[in-house]
Amino acid sequence: MQTARYIPFRKHDIITMCAKELNKDQQTSFKQLCELLASLIHFQYHGTLESLKNNYAPFDPNSDTRLINSVTDEQKAQ
Numbered sequence: 001m002q003t004a005r006y007i008p009f010r011k012h013d014i015i016t017m018c019a020k021e022l023n024k025d026q027q028t029s030f031k032q033l034c035e036l037l038a039s040l041i042h043f044q045y046h047g048t049l050e051s052l053k054n055n056y057a058p059f060d061p062n063s064d065t066r067l068i069n070s071v072t073d074e075q076k077a078q
Helices: 011-020 024-059 073-077
Strands: none
Touching: 011 024, 024 073
16 A cells, blocks of 8 residues: 555645535635635745745855855854
8 A cells, every 4th residue: 555645636626526515605615715725825835945945045055145144164063
């Protein structure tokens, strides 16, 4: 048995299939909830990505940007 977690449907298709299980009044609310959740996840991912970029910046050998505060070798070791 495979341990990989793969869902062979697009996000839009899953939302559509789930919405079909609801009545017409609930479908609109459900789709709005899905949009809000997708926005929240995107926002959290973006925050994590920016944090990773900021933490990696002092170590990036190919950086084209300048650092405002230089980092010592001791700080890099930490």
